[in-house]
Structures are given as C-alpha cells and as structure tokens.
Amino acid sequence: MNLDRRLSSALHALLHLARRPGPVTSEELGRCLNANPVVVRRTMAGLREAGLVRAEKGRGGGWSVARDLSTVTVRDVHAALGGPSVFAVGVRSRVPGCLVEQAVNGALDVALREAEALLLARLEQVTLAELAEDLERRVLARGLHTQTIRASE
Amino acid sequence: MNLDRRLSSALHALLHLARRPGPVTSEELGRCLNANPVVVRRTMAGLREAGLVRAEKGRGGGWSVARDLSTVTVRDVHAALGGPSVFAVGVRSRVPGCLVEQAVNGALDVALREAEALLLARLEQVTLAELAEDLERRVLARGLHTQTIRASE
DNA sequence: GATTCATGTAACTCCATCTATTACATTACG
DNA sequence: CGTAATGTAATAGATGGAGTTACATGAATC
Numbered sequence: 001m002n003l004d005r006r007l008s009s010a011l012h013a014l015l016h017l018a019r020r021p022g023p024v025t026s027e028e029l030g031r032c033l034n035a036n037p038v039v040v041r042r043t044m045a046g047l048r049e050a051g052l053v054r055a056e057k058g059r060g061g062g063w064s065v066a067r068d069l070s071t072v073t074v075r076d077v078h079a080a081l082g083g084p085s086v087f088a089v090g091v092r093s094r095v096p097g098c099l100v101e102q103a104v105n106g107a108l109d110v111a112l113r114e115a116e117a118l119l120l121a122r123l124e125q126v127t128l129a130e131l132a133e134d135l136e137r138r139v140l141a142r143g144l145h146t147q148t149i150r151a152s153e
Numbered sequence: 154m155n156l157d158r159r160l161s162s163a164l165h166a167l168l169h170l171a172r173r174p175g176p177v178t179s180e181e182l183g184r185c186l187n188a189n190p191v192v193v194r195r196t197m198a199g200l201r202e203a204g205l206v207r208a209e210k211g212r213g214g215g216w217s218v219a220r221d222l223s224t225v226t227v228r229d230v231h232a233a234l235g236g237p238s239v240f241a242v243g244v245r246s247r248v249p250g251c252l253v254e255q256a257v258n259g260a261l262d263v264a265l266r267e268a269e270a271l272l273l274a275r276l277e278q279v280t281l282a283e284l285a286e287d288l289e290r291r292v293l294a295r296g297l298h299t300q301t302i303r304a305s306e
Numbered sequence: 307g308a309t310t311c312a313t314g315t316a317a318c319t320c321c322a323t324c325t326a327t328t329a330c331a332t333t334a335c336g
Numbered sequence: 337c338g339t340a341a342t343g344t345a346a347t348a349g350a351t352g353g354a355g356t357t358a359c360a361t362g363a364a365t366c
Contacts, residue, residue: 003242004243008244025311027312034245036354036356038355042314045314045315055312056312058313058362058363058364061311061364086241086242087239088157088239089158089239090156090158098185100169100288103285104164111272112272114271115272118268118271122267123264131256134260135252139252156324158325179341180341190342191328192326192327195344210341212334212340212341213340214335214342
C-alpha cells in the first residue's frame with residue numbers, strides 16, 4: 001500500500017523551519033519537501049493546532065517554530081498529525097463471535113500492540129532538538145568537502 | 154488506511170482446516186471467513202506454494218493442511234503471503250540527497266526497523282499448533298455453557 | 307482603500323492496494 | 337459426459353494519501 005509520509009514530511013519541515021530565521025512559506029517548504037504547497041498546509045495544520053508551529057498570513061508570512069524543539073519529541077509530531085495507525089496489517093474483526101477469530105486475534109493483537117508500543121516509545125525518546133543537532137553535524141561534515149552549506153535541496 | 158487482513162484470514166483458514174478431517178472447499182472457507190471464495194483461493198495460493206496446505210481439484214476436493222502445525226509459525230504464514238509490508242508509515246525517500254532528509258530518515262528508519270523486528274520475532278514465537286490448542290480451550294469453555302461445539306461461525 | 311501575498315479549506319482528481327465479482331479454463335471423480 | 341472443485345485473468349468497488357484547482361480570509365505595502 002501507499003505509505004503515509006506525513007510524519008516524515010512534518011519532521012522534514014520542522015527541521016527546515018528551525019534553520020531559518022524568519023517565517024517560511026508553504027511554497028518554499030513544498031520545494032524543499034518535493035510536495036504540493038496545499039498538501040504542506042494540510043499537513044502543517046495539525047502541527048499548528050498542536051501549538052508546535054505558528055502560521056502567519058499575508059506578505060512576509062509563512063510558518064515558524066512555536067516551541068522549544070528540545071521539548072518536542074517525534075511522538076508529539078505523530079500525535080499532532082492525528083496519531084494515524086502505524087500498521088498496514090490488522091485483524092479481521094474487532095468484536096468477533098467466532099472462537100477461531102478470537103484465537104487468531106488474541107495472538108495477532110498482542111504482537112501488534114507490543115510492536116506499536118515499542119515504536120511509539122522509541123519515537124518519544126527522540127527530540128527534534130536532537131534531530132536538528134544531527135542535521136548540523138551532517139551539514140558540517142559535508143561542508144568540509146564542498147564548502148557549501150546548502151542542505152535545503 | 155485499509156488494513157491488510159490476509160494474515161488474519163489465512164490463520165483463520167488454517168485453524169478451520171486443522172479441525173476438519175477432510176478437505177474444505179473455498180466456498181465453505183469463504184462462509185467461515187466472511188469472504189469471497191475467489192479471494193480465499195487467491196490468499197491460500199501463497200500458502201499452497203509455501204507447502205503449508207494442499208489443494209485438490211474436482212469433486213470432493215478442497216483445502217487441507219499439508220504440514221505438522223507445530224512446525225509452522227505465524228511468521229511462516231506471513232512469509233508465505235509474500236511478507237507484505239507491516240507498516241502504513243514510511244520515510245519520504247530511500248536514497249535522499251538532502252541532508253535534512255537523511256537526518257529524519259535516520260531516526261525514523263531505526264525505530265521502524267526495531268518495531269518490525271520485534272513484531273516478526275513475536276510472530277515467530279507462536280506456532281499454529283499453539284493457536285489450535287488455544288482454540289480448543291475456548292471451544293471447551295464455551296461448550297460447558299452451550300453444549301454446542303460450533304466454532305465455525 | 308486597492309493590491310499583493312500569504313494561509314485556510316473545500317472539492318475534485320489521481321493513484322495504489324485490498325477486496326469483491328464475473329468469467330472461463332483446467333482437472334478430477336463418478 | 338456432467339458435475340464439482342481449483343486456478344487465474346479481468347474488472348469494478350472502496351479506501352486513503354497525495355496532487356490540483358478554486359476561492360475565501362487576512363495582513364502588509366503602496
């Protein structure tokens with residue numbers, strides 16, 4: 001199935017915002033993310049409602065970070081997007097009357113829940129500030145070779 | 154996203170087959186699984202190619218288990234189905250030239266891989282024989298109340 | 307105030323994937 | 337041969353992310 005790339009896009013956008021002094025427009029973000037500006041706005045809307053970013057209309061407007069990124073985890077971003085289901089697989093029915101169904105679901109559900117819990121726990125351990133630091137290290141490493149600090153494209 | 158229920162269906166079908174002496178037709182399985190017979194055949198085709206079940210054509214034909222279920226794990230069934238992606242989320246691109254992309258993917262990829270590994274490890278720990286035993290316990294437990302051993306619907 | 311530039315959002319299309327259905331070929335049994 | 341089953345292709349339906357168009361709203365600049 002088509003993978004949901006909203007979390008990846010949102011993180012990408014946040015790191016870009018963190019590197020820029022002023023607001024960044026959806027158009028610019030769209031170019032960075034290789035995505036449509038309207039899709040960018042749609043995705044960022046969740047982050048705005050969660051208070052992670054700010055949006056300003058009109059000339060000179062755009063998106064900017066609204067919180068200290070050391071207090072925001074990747075899980076927070078996932079939650080801001082509505083906490084969409086992480087898995088592409090699932091059980092056939094949630095309230096089965098069939099005993100076979102119950103036996104199967106019992107086993108699958110436990111495994112799926114464990115894996116989801118682990119994933120969310122891992123995402124909670126990573127702050128956006130850490131991601132930003134990681135990014136800066138990569139920029140420096142590349143800069144030593146190319147003398148250009150252009151990580152936007 | 155729409156969840157992939159093939160693993161759940163395949164397990165369900167295998168447990169039904171294990172409880173029946175002779176072959177079971179796709180029609181019957183479809184009734185048990187609440188699924189279309191053609192879809193049943195399509196799903197079971199993977200299990201047949203993996204040697205987990207046998208299919209016999211013609212009158213009196215149908216599906217039957219081809220291996221000792223104590224040697225088959227849920228992970229084997231998942232693999233027999235082609236090992237479809239377990240996740241609905243993913244990173245934006247696999248070979249990114251963008252440093253921001255790399256930083257984001259680095260964090261997400263690790264977490265996703267860990268969760269997938271845990272899930273597959275869990276599925277590997279569960280044999281179909283164990284699921285079948287679990288099912289029989291449920292049948293007995295219900296049988297005490299209703300005196301009917303009909304777990305098929 | 308008019309213009310311009312930005313977000314906000316609805317409505318629609320495009321695309322991929324699972325599922326359902328139809329149709330027909332193939333094969334085995336009586 | 338006729339019936340009953342699998343095997344499989346082709347097509348449609350449903351869902352959901354992403355792309356696109358269109359328009360309303362709001363803010364800065366002239």
